[in-house]
Amino acid sequence: MDFSFTEEQVLLRNSVQRYIQDKYSFEARKTILASEAGWSRDNWRAFAELGLLAAPFAEEYGGFGGGALEAMIIMEEFGKGLVVEPYLQTVVLCGGLINLAGSAAQKSEYLPKIASGELIMALAHAEPQGRFNLADILTRAEKGGDGFVLNGAKAVVTAAPWAGKLIIPARTSGAQRDRRGVTLFIVDKNAPGISCRDYPTIDGQRASEISFENVKAGGNAVLGGVGAGLAILEEAVDRAIAAQCAEAVGCMRVLTDATVEYCKTRKQFGQPIGKFQVLQHRMVDMFMECEQSLSMTYMVNLKLDEGEAERIRAASAAKAQIGKAGRFVGQQAIQLHGGMGMTDELNVGHYFKRLTMIDAQFGNVDYHLKRFAAAGQTDR
Amino acid sequence: MDLKFTPEEIAFQHEVRSFIAENYPAELRARRKLEREFDKREYLSWHRILAQKGWVAPSWPREHGGTDWTPAKKYIFSNELALAGTIPLIGFGLNLAAPVIWTYGNQAQKDYFLPRIYNGVDWWCQGYSEPGAGSDLAGLRTRAVRDGDHYVINGSKTWTTLAQHADMMFCLVRTDADAKPQAGISFLLVDMKTPGISVRPIITLDGGHEVNEIFLEDVRTPVANRIGNENEGWTYAKVLLGHERSGIAGVARSKQQIARLKKIASDTQEEGRPLLLDPDFAHRLAALEVELLALEFTDLRTLAALNAGQSPGAESSILKIKGTEIQQRITELMLEAAGIYGAPDLRGMNLDGDNFMGISAELGGIAPDYLNMRKSSIYGGSNEIQRNIIAKAVLGL
């Protein structure tokens, strides 16, 4: 058993840390959020130069041959900087899907472009009626021409406003929540028939509501075989959850450290408020939640390749822990900062918002506790 | 002990209900929920309608325009307002400034200020907190120095709610720098149009403009605007803090919010059935309702004690703590119900006639409400401070 990092992994963490410190201050981030685009191409280019976008991919596709642990390291540091650029969407999710299920041709078409920073992708998985169930899909793909014709709608597609391509799960057969009959399509976001309604999200990202009206997808747009999409989608989302847990840990760490620091310096009643034992215990609880969350993050990232049932339990357990801990740490950070915690000017509220949104992304605590329990039952 | 309302009280309930139905401004009723911040005119429109009816301040003494309603009737009244979801009355004048003025003010102050508060002529804000004086309010440093028949005020106030609308501010200032912290404080009423006052917005994490910083630079305020004696302001303020806490349980508003939550959860589908029927969600919702029911009866017991002539003691801290915890919990469950649709930030977006797929103004307001409601365990004496009060004053620890 070994929880240490390789020298390369340490170097990777250091270089991300340095970049966030130098280029991704809270003020710099504010400017990015306020810009028309809502993200920074310069940062994306820099991420490419630092090799971050290539980190998890095989060398033959322009990657550096890393894997989940590299994504974990990057996302944890991104969490500390509240990075809004779509690393999770493009590299981990869409890159991950192509990596998992793409044909050799698809891999060589898309992965090098992702690695070089040329291509932004977004996964359009959720539907307005679907809540967190990945199989709850009404969008239909009917055979037509030399491929398929898509009709339907997708909800809160993070990073879609920036994306050149979308990955779209659609039904080639089956009913609304059937596990069979889901097919993944890679489609150009500017394809005729796609219309988007873009908006910012509470945590400073951008997303879209997307509708598909007779959108044509060629036969080579199918990712991973007709009707075989759901299992791939689930695995890719579990991998994204593993990376997102690391991001959340980064957020929680910053909040806990900031709160401890604030309570050491803020004086009321003639003493630092950190002297009040009730606040000390609260901060100890925050600290413990951070540690538990970090443990779960390691756990899930180490178990991603251990078979489906094990992976599902690991991902759902980690996501449930992160959701619960993120809420507690975020709420307490605000509370212990008093009025200051309520301001938009202080970074604390922004980490809180990100943690809040992470809970609802890819399924909240309830959803994952249920999924964890169900996976345990089929095990036995 | 008896829980039932008398026939007269029930008749009163119907009267209130139909008054609201007939007089609540259509313009406010039609508002979409996303615009969380009402403007000054909107707040005052309902205030003035109630003032005209003689119902804007039921708890005031009779001679200043209050009612002689029994506590049960007052309870019915505020309950009906909350259940109808009317725009809240801003309490800084009605519930905070007024009691101090009628209790400790002189006749001229009562005659001038109370009718103006009642009729919604002046908008008041509360200038207590300072950057260095939050929980430890007695640490305030804003100075007022006597110059003939004026005080000259220098310093700053912060977190001042809706000061951007205010005509008047009641505030605590230090008039004796050498005395013990609590002993050198005076209670002043300051005209917000006085030269030397500047108000700067503080934007909160939900994006709203609700609180402000106030800078006071050589602000000349007549000595006639001092309440009671110099250096005794702390005593008056403490009475006021008592008023701030009563009514803070917010039971009726929470009930109305739970009804809204149920509506949202029954409109939300999960696994092919309404989320409301999901056992996990239903369980947590039930737990919350039980908690609220307990609070309702604690609130009623407090009300009954008040009625019997007992003053609201430190027990009212229970109402503040439980009331705000429940309010926060409701917003948490709403956000859970919203699922992924809690994420869109729809501020400034025109949603008229455009219900773009799952996005709606209703859902769009949920996350900002959740974020905003974190304030309730911080202000009005933080929940930690309230627990300290109970520990000390009730449990004798």
Ligand SMILES: Cc1cc2nc3c(=O)[nH]c(=O)nc-3n(C[C@H](O)[C@H](O)[C@H](O)COP(=O)(O)OP(=O)(O)OC[C@H]3O[C@@H](n4cnc5c(N)ncnc54)[C@H](O)[C@@H]3O)c2cc1C
């Ligand atoms: C939205 C909002 C509106 C407000 N409106 C007004 C207004 O209109 N007028 C006005 O005057 N003020 C207003 N306030 C200010 C409010 O009263 C203060 O924020 C509050 O008193 C806490 O003070 P603080 O923010 O300085 O936090 P601090 O006092 O610095 O407290 C920080 C943390 O330490 C804890 N703490 C402090 N002392 C102790 C202790 N002895 N034991 C245990 N824990 C302790 C607190 O509970 C809190 O968690 C408002 C605040 C907010 C957030």
